[in-house]
Amino acid sequence: MKINILKHILFLFTIILASCAKTIPSNALSPENIKVLIFKDLKEVTIDGIDDITSAEKLTAKNTSILVTTNDLKINSQPIRFSSQNGILYVNNRPFRGEIEITRNEKGLLVINNLDIEIYLVGLINHEISSKWNVEAVKAQAVIARTYALHQKKKNAGNLYHLEGTVIGQVYSGSITEDEAALEAVKQTMGEVLTYNSELALAVYHSNAGGYTEASKNVWAKDYPYLRTVESPYDILSPNFEWGMSIAPIDLFNALNNTGYKTGEIEQIIPLEKTSTGRITKIRIIHKNGKLEITGEDLRKVLGYDKLKSTRFEIKPVLEDGAVKLFVFSGKGSGHGVGLSQWGAKGMAENGYTYKEILKHYYKGIEITKIY
Numbered sequence: 001m002k003i004n005i006l007k008h009i010l011f012l013f014t015i016i017l018a019s020c021a022k023t024i025p026s027n028a029l030s031p032e033n034i035k036v037l038i039f040k041d042l043k044e045v046t047i048d049g050i051d052d053i054t055s056a057e058k059l060t061a062k063n064t065s066i067l068v069t070t071n072d073l074k075i076n077s078q079p080i081r082f083s084s085q086n087g088i089l090y091v092n093n094r095p096f097r098g099e100i101e102i103t104r105n106e107k108g109l110l111v112i113n114n115l116d117i118e119i120y121l122v123g124l125i126n127h128e129i130s131s132k133w134n135v136e137a138v139k140a141q142a143v144i145a146r147t148y149a150l151h152q153k154k155k156n157a158g159n160l161y162h163l164e165g166t167v168i169g170q171v172y173s174g175s176i177t178e179d180e181a182a183l184e185a186v187k188q189t190m191g192e193v194l195t196y197n198s199e200l201a202l203a204v205y206h207s208n209a210g211g212y213t214e215a216s217k218n219v220w221a222k223d224y225p226y227l228r229t230v231e232s233p234y235d236i237l238s239p240n241f242e243w244g245m246s247i248a249p250i251d252l253f254n255a256l257n258n259t260g261y262k263t264g265e266i267e268q269i270i271p272l273e274k275t276s277t278g279r280i281t282k283i284r285i286i287h288k289n290g291k292l293e294i295t296g297e298d299l300r301k302v303l304g305y306d307k308l309k310s311t312r313f314e315i316k317p318v319l320e321d322g323a324v325k326l327f328v329f330s331g332k333g334s335g336h337g338v339g340l341s342q343w344g345a346k347g348m349a350e351n352g353y354t355y356k357e358i359l360k361h362y363y364k365g366i367e368i369t370k371i372y
Contacts, residue, residue: 029116029118029119030116030117030118030190030191030372031372032116032117032118032150032153032372033098033114033115033116033117034114034115034116034117034120034149034150034153034162034163035101035112035113035114035153035160035161035162036112036113036114036115036120036161036162036163036164036165036169036172037110037111037112037160037161037163037164037165037169038091038096038111038112038113038165038172038173038174039091039092039109039110039111040107040108040109040110040111040164041107041108041109041110042108042109042111043069043070043108043109044067044068044069044070044109045067045068045091045092045102045109045111046065046066046067046068046090046091046092046093047065047066047068047082047089047090047091047100047102048064048065048089048090048093049064049065049084049086049088049089049090050064050065050066050082050083050084050089051064051083051084051085052082052083052084053066053080053081053082054080054081054083055078055080055081066082068080068102068109069109070104070108070109073102073103073104073109074104075104075105075106076103076104076105077103077104078103079101079102079103079112079160080101080102080103081099081100081101081114082099082100082101082102083099083100088175091111091113091174094173094174094176095174095175095176096113096115096174096175097113097115097116097119097123097174097175098113098114098115098116098119099113099114099115100112100113100114101113101114101160103160110160110161112160112161113165113174117146117149117150118146118186118187118190119175120149120172121142121145121146121149121182121186122175122178122182122183122186123172123173123174123175123176123177123178123182124145124170124171124172125138125141125142125145125177125181125182125185125186126177126178126179126182127170127171127172127173127177128141128145128170128171128342129141129342129346131179131181131182131185132181133346133349134346134349134350135181135184135185135188135349136348136349136353136354136355136358137342137345137346137348137349137350137355137358138181138182138185139185139188139189139355140340140345140349140355140358140359141185141205141342141345142185142186142189143189143192143193143194143203143355143359143368144194144203144205144339144340144359145170145203146189146191146192146193147193147194147200147201147203148163148170148202148203148204148205149162149163149170150193150200151200151201151202151203152169154200167305189355190372191370191371191372192368192369192370192371193368193369193371194226194359194363194366194367194368194369195366195367195368195369196224196225196226196363196365196366196367201224201226201363201366202216202224202227202339203339203340203363204216204227204336204338204339204340205335205339205340205341205342205362206333206334206335206336206337206338206339206340206341206342207238207240207333207334207335207341207342207343208235208238208240208241208333208334208335208341208342208343208344209232209235209333209335209337209341209344210232210235210241210277210310210312210331210332210333210334210337211231211232211233211235211236211241211277211332211333212229212230212231212232212277212337213228213229213230213232213277213337213338213339213340213341213344213362214229214275214277214279214336214337214338215227215228215229215275215338216338218275218279218281219279219281219297219336219337219338220338225364225365226363226364226365226366227338227339227363227364228364229275229276229277230361230362230364232341232344232362233344233347234343234344234346234347234348234350234351235333235341235343235344235347237343237346237347238334238343240309240333240334240343241332241333241343242330242331242332243309243330243331243332243334244328244329244330244331245303245307245308245309245328245329246318246326246327246328246329247303247326247327247329248325248326248327249265249266249267249324249325249327250265250266252266252269252285252303252327253265253266253287255302255303256285256292256302259301259302261292261294261302263285263287263288263289263290263292264287264288264289264290265287265288266285266286266287266324267286267287267288267324268284268285268286268317268324269283269284269285269286269315269317269327270283270284270285270286271283271284271314271315272284272293277312277337278312278332279296279310279311279312279337280296280311280312280313281295281296281311282294282295282296283295283296283299296311297311297336299311305335308329308331309331309333309334309335310331310332310333310334310335310336310337311331311336311337312331312332312333312337313329313330313331313332314329314330314331315327315328315329316328316330339362339363340358340359340362340363341362344362345358345362348361356368
């Protein structure tokens, strides 16, 4: 009973917050929609605020609300589409603008938000940075997020969705974080994207470069001429400019084996190759059964991107009775290091650079093109 009351209070709270967000004017809409995967592998999902359902399945909304479970859909079935006349639907008590689509795969339900790309950007800003930052940094974020989304839309045109609403794509979870500053930055850059040779650029970005960004060829083995190493001096203002972490050999062993790398007891970690900016591209792990060589980014994936914040690190073993007790990592920066540094952009904006100057610093040779 208490759980139901708490859920009801939370739902009312999200409704109040959503109603406080500025109404999006019709002149902020664009000719482009984006499909964002907002939840995946769920067993059930609740949709509230429904006015219409488009579905081949026999589903009926009760009091504008419905609970959809994996039993309601066949695997790879056509999506069920939900819409609302006031433009906001609540998915598991969280508000989203546009339409909601639900389909199913082998692991569970996929929930997709289909909405105008400019509205998507307004909801995205405060997940990726803060709209309270200098407006020029916020406008730079709006342009690169728009460019990245449209690039992924073109790349995934035939798929159920264009990108995920997580760090795998761009962080987005609905309209709850919309505010006036985010809306204004999006409106002032409406339709602007980065292009290179008249094509949409791959406008990747990260939190903090640690002083220097990285060339794409050193991270993804693909050379984009506009994704080069550039100096990013204002990164030093970031709380993640320097960081440290430690891990016991047994925990590293478990992490490796849980992600598919079959090793014995871990004995040593040896960096083999570094880029000119000090990022580790290849690392050797010595274990009881032999050796394993992986990339620095693969090691981040194994240990967790939030723990091993970048590949720009050094490793020191801590010994006890002649054996390694801990591997201690000390590093700089946060993220893959390619493209724009968000904290670097923040510092540039605070020191008088415009958003166009910021973008042209981090993406060499690009054009800022208005496409609508």
